[in-house]
Amino acid sequence: MVYKIAVIPGDGTGPEQIREGMKVLTAVAELEGFKFEAVTYDFGGERYLRTGETLPDTALAELRQFDAIYLGAIGHPDVKPGILEKGILLRLRFELDQYINLRPVKLYEGVETPLKDKGPADIDFVVVRENTEGLYCGAGGFLKRGTQDEVAIQTSINTYKGVERCIRYAFEYCRRRNKKKKVTLCGKTNVLTYAFDLWERVFHQVGAEFPDIQRDYAHVDATCMWMVKNPDWFDVIVTDNMFGDIITDLGAIIQGGMGIAAGGNINPEGVSMFEPIGGSAPKYAGQNVINPLAAICAGAMMLEELGERKAAARIEQAVQTVCAKHLKSLAAGRMGYSTSEVGDLVVRYL
Amino acid sequence: MVYKIAVIPGDGTGPEQIREGMKVLTAVAELEGFKFEAVTYDFGGERYLRTGETLPDTALAELRQFDAIYLGAIGHPDVKPGILEKGILLRLRFELDQYINLRPVKLYEGVETPLKDKGPADIDFVVVRENTEGLYCGAGGFLKRGTQDEVAIQTSINTYKGVERCIRYAFEYCRRRNKKKKVTLCGKTNVLTYAFDLWERVFHQVGAEFPDIQRDYAHVDATCMWMVKNPDWFDVIVTDNMFGDIITDLGAIIQGGMGIAAGGNINPEGVSMFEPIGGSAPKYAGQNVINPLAAICAGAMMLEELGERKAAARIEQAVQTVCAKHLKSLAAGRMGYSTSEVGDLVVRYL
Ligand SMILES: CC(C)[C@H](C(=O)O)[C@@H](O)C(=O)O
Ligand SMILES: CC(C)[C@H](C(=O)O)[C@@H](O)C(=O)O
Numbered sequence: 136m137v138y139k140i141a142v143i144p145g146d147g148t149g150p151e152q153i154r155e156g157m158k159v160l161t162a163v164a165e166l167e168g169f170k171f172e173a174v175t176y177d178f179g180g181e182r183y184l185r186t187g188e189t190l191p192d193t194a195l196a197e198l199r200q201f202d203a204i205y206l207g208a209i210g211h212p213d214v215k216p217g218i219l220e221k222g223i224l225l226r227l228r229f230e231l232d233q234y235i236n237l238r239p240v241k242l243y244e245g246v247e248t249p250l251k252d253k254g255p256a257d258i259d260f261v262v263v264r265e266n267t268e269g270l271y272c273g274a275g276g277f278l279k280r281g282t283q284d285e286v287a288i289q290t291s292i293n294t295y296k297g298v299e300r301c302i303r304y305a306f307e308y309c310r311r312r313n314k315k316k317k318v319t320l321c322g323k324t325n326v327l328t329y330a331f332d333l334w335e336r337v338f339h340q341v342g343a344e345f346p347d348i349q350r351d352y353a354h355v356d357a358t359c360m361w362m363v364k365n366p367d368w369f370d371v372i373v374t375d376n377m378f379g380d381i382i383t384d385l386g387a388i389i390q391g392g393m394g395i396a397a398g399g400n401i402n403p404e405g406v407s408m409f410e411p412i413g414g415s416a417p418k419y420a421g422q423n424v425i426n427p428l429a430a431i432c433a434g435a436m437m438l439e440e441l442g443e444r445k446a447a448a449r450i451e452q453a454v455q456t457v458c459a460k461h462l463k464s465l466a467a468g469r470m471g472y473s474t475s476e477v478g479d480l481v482v483r484y485l
Numbered sequence: 486m487v488y489k490i491a492v493i494p495g496d497g498t499g500p501e502q503i504r505e506g507m508k509v510l511t512a513v514a515e516l517e518g519f520k521f522e523a524v525t526y527d528f529g530g531e532r533y534l535r536t537g538e539t540l541p542d543t544a545l546a547e548l549r550q551f552d553a554i555y556l557g558a559i560g561h562p563d564v565k566p567g568i569l570e571k572g573i574l575l576r577l578r579f580e581l582d583q584y585i586n587l588r589p590v591k592l593y594e595g596v597e598t599p600l601k602d603k604g605p606a607d608i609d610f611v612v613v614r615e616n617t618e619g620l621y622c623g624a625g626g627f628l629k630r631g632t633q634d635e636v637a638i639q640t641s642i643n644t645y646k647g648v649e650r651c652i653r654y655a656f657e658y659c660r661r662r663n664k665k666k667k668v669t670l671c672g673k674t675n676v677l678t679y680a681f682d683l684w685e686r687v688f689h690q691v692g693a694e695f696p697d698i699q700r701d702y703a704h705v706d707a708t709c710m711w712m713v714k715n716p717d718w719f720d721v722i723v724t725d726n727m728f729g730d731i732i733t734d735l736g737a738i739i740q741g742g743m744g745i746a747a748g749g750n751i752n753p754e755g756v757s758m759f760e761p762i763g764g765s766a767p768k769y770a771g772q773n774v775i776n777p778l779a780a781i782c783a784g785a786m787m788l789e790e791l792g793e794r795k796a797a798a799r800i801e802q803a804v805q806t807v808c809a810k811h812l813k814s815l816a817a818g819r820m821g822y823s824t825s826e827v828g829d830l831v832v833r834y835l
Contacts, residue, residue: 216674216675217674217675217676217678220675220676221675221676221678225676248601249600249601249602249713249714250599250600250601250713251598251599251600251601252599270641270676270677271676273678275641275677275678275679275680276679277679277682277683280683281686282645283645283646283649284645285644285645285683286642286643286644286645287642287643287644287679287680287682287683287684288640288641288642288643288679288680289640289641289643289677289679289680290638290639290640290641291620291625291638291639291640291641292636292637292638293636293637293638293639294635294636294637295632295633295634295635295636296633299633323727323730324566324567325566325567325570325571326567326570326571326575326620326621326727326730327620327625327639328567328571328623328625329625329626329627329637329638329639330625330637330638330639332627332637333627333630333635333637334637336631355730355731356730356731356733356734356735357734359709359731359732359734359735359738360734360735360737360738363599363600363713363735363738363739364599364738364742377673377676380673380676380705380706381705381706381709381731382709383706384706384707384709384710385706385709385710385713385735387710388709388710388713388714389713392714
């Protein structure tokens with residue numbers, strides 16, 4: 136089997152992270168008997184500053200031909216915030232209809248969480264975030280911009296189709312995961328009475344097809360509290376794009392921070408994209424000090440989605456061993472190892 | 486001085502909390518030489534179930550005549566979620582134009598936070614939440630509701646006037662507070678490019694009038710991470726209604742939970758309303774086990790707003806002493822004291 140992977144190392148520490156990710160992917164492929172054909176694309180801040188281009192249409196057409204996309208990080212100190220995020224990351228999510236943002240939140244043995252009295256048994260859930268609709272759709276506008284009568288409008292658009300496929304994915308994922316067998320809808324039904332009325336109806340309608348899975352509901356404000364106070368409450372959380380953005384970052388911090396948090400932008404019928412969610416961290420770029428585990432975990436998620444379950448599990452296991460036995464901290468510069476040494480360690484334990 | 490206070494004890498444990506709050510308010514008034522004239526209103530779940538009424542127009546007209554409103558908690562297990570929140574709490578906020586939701590997040594000595602290695606010196610900031618606009622405006626609707634072509638729309642409306650007065654309040658509050666002298670705008674400028682474009686422009690425009698105050702910006706997802714990882718980063722956070730709802734609950738949990746978290750719904754030129762933010766907790770109702778400190782702190786915030794600074798500070802000091810010297814926990818039933826005993830303790834230390 137040969138998988139065609141588009142690699143977008145991106146900005147800042149992205150390339151160093153992806154370099155270690157590819158090292159691990161190549162090693163596991165050899166062990167498991169498959170191959171990668173990787174094509175690298177230079178989208179990101181440097182290219183934008185040089186050419187004014189974020190993601191050309193021709194490249195988008197090419198990307199559709201791959202089996203998956205492996206993304207480092209997008210974000211450059213000299214580019215106004217918003218341009219690269221919208222022009223590259225969000226554009227890829229939308230154009231490739233990657234309608235699921237999947238974020239496992241799992242505390243590994245040996246990793247420090249900022250929460251008191253919580254260990255690996257307490258922090259082990261998955262957020263299924265809708266990834267193509269809601270407040271991220273870009274709808275909105277201004278009235279009398281720049282005057283004292285200005286009105287700025289931002290609109291969340293939610294479709295039955297978009298909500299249904301996301302919720303169905305969450306229930307199916309929860310069944311496959313086979314742990315607490317509970318899906319929590321995270322919303323704000325008491326205030327967002329249109330958007331979450333749809334979400335709530337579809338949640339119960341789809342959920343009824345999964346009698347083995349418990350249905351649970353929490354307002355987004357309560358969800359954030361519980362993630363800190365009782366994270367063991369959760370198994371699979373399903374939510375909209377904006378709330379998902381918020382609670383997945385909170386999830387990252389309780390599982391030990393950006394050094395370990397990986398995410399998948401998934402189109403189960405199309406081309407999916409996997410990324411460490413930590414950003415480009417330009418101040419650490421080129422120093423071989425950034426933690427590559429998040430990128431390596433993103434690689435494992437990519438293998439899982441490609442159907443290489445055993446290879447994915449091998450990487451996950453190796454990462455857990457490295458966390459438990461070696462790293463002093465997950466923070467850049469404080470791991471006790473360089474970026475490439477961490478990659479080597481993971482390879483050693485494959 | 487005689488202050489006219491409208492008291493809405495509300496549902497569940499609300500009346501018990503307010504009873505202790507009034508006990509403390511009455512005691513401090515005597516010590517400081519002012520008086521309360523309190524009128525009680527029975528809005529809440531019971532009345533709604535009996536009469537179908539949430540907040541009659543005539544009552545709203547009466548409420549406008551008071552100096553302040555002291556609210557227990559709204560929420561009844563037999564009433565569909567949303568009805569009382571929208572019919573009473575949100576209606577009061579909107580009709581009385583209480584455009585600021587003020588939420589001090591302060592960890593008191595002796596109170597346990599769920600965060601590792603964080604103490605009172607690390608957790609001491611204030612959230613200024615816009616309280617009358619944004620996603621809470623109720624704008625939105627359905628297309629083809631109940632069909633597979635359904636579209637549900639929820640709109641955030643932000644006005645220059647609403648944003649300006651909120652941001653101005655935050656800068657003025659920060660100057661009065663006189664601590665780190667920093668205001669952080671919490672937004673999502675890279676995605677909500679209409680709403681937070683307005684917020685960001687007004688933030689810098691108003692902020693320029695406060696050269697003594699540092700301006701800081703954080704995306705809402707990063708804000709949640711930092712609240713857990715580096716809460717000492719913050720001094721005053723200003724944000725919109727929805728993000729404010731989320732981060733204030735996260736704030737409540739890191740300061741020790743709902744037992745201590747109080748909030749003010751403030752119209753600096755009108756009638757303001759103060760409340761413990763913990764909800765009605767019906768399962769503890771009538772048992773004299775709920776923690777009344779949040780309601781007592783809300784009472785102190787009310788006095789502060791009424792101009793009784795010294796009395797407010799006396800309550801705050803007494804609450805801190807009770808936390809440091811007496812309570813085993815802030816949780817209902819685990820304080821080591823009954824609800825009324827906690828009220829008595831606060832009175833003793835006034
Ligand atoms: C970079 C930004 C546009 C993005 C988002 O808001 O979705 C990020 O925060 C994420 O969660 O992947
Ligand atoms: C009860 C609910 C409508 C309310 C809100 O969302 O504002 C509450 O969560 C709060 O923060 O005061």
